Amino acid sequence: MAATTAQPTGSLPSGLGICTAAPDVFxxxxxxxxxxxxxxxxxxxxxxxxxLGRVTFVSVFCFVGTFLWTEVIRTSPAGLLLSRTLPGSLLLPHAGVDLAYITFQKNPADLKIYHIDIAAVVFAYVATLFYFIHTILSSIRWKNF
Structure with a gap:
């Protein structure tokens, strides 16, 4: 008979468990x-x-915050998870709007650069979506913690 090692309700995943838990999969x-x-x-x-400097700052800030948080997740309470995902879900939409406005104002004389700018706008909104979903799921986890 195999023993099941279920996680207690109020605990956070650690190790490879962060790749399978609902909010941590993001x-x-x-x-x-x-x-x-x-x-x-x-x-x-x-x-x-x-x-564009602001967009770069926001994306670097969110990248470094996410990278560092994966190292801290083992010992941090669930409430602190919102302190990492909430700024990302609030700052990235503004950076995406700035980037979209700048791209819209550009003259598409050089199509390669124009397409790179459009791809950056799309990925800014994709990152915003991931951070927003992660924030919602983290707040649900925090509420149930």
Whole structure:
């Protein structure tokens, strides 16, 4: 007879368990989509520099926060999870709007750069979606913790 090792209700997953638990499954997609935004914005001509600098800051902030949080998750309470996902789900939509507005204002003379900018906008909204879903599921976990 195999023994089942069910997790207690108030505990957080650790090890490979973070890849199978409901909100924690979004760590890898958040890392990938956030880093793609960062790379795409960094690979284009930065004009105007201020809003694109803000987009780069937000994507780097969210990427580093997600990466560090995967190391801290083993010892942190569920309420602190919201302190990582909530800023990402609030900052990324604004960065995506800035990026979309700048891309819309550009003259598509160089189609390669224009397509890279459009891809960055799409991935900014994909990252926003992942962070938003993760925030909702984390708040449900926090409520049940």
């Amino acid at each position: 760590y890898l997609p958040e890392l990938v989509s956030g880093s793609v935004v960062w790379i795409l914005v960094a690979s284009t001509y930065v004009d105007p520099p201020n809003p």
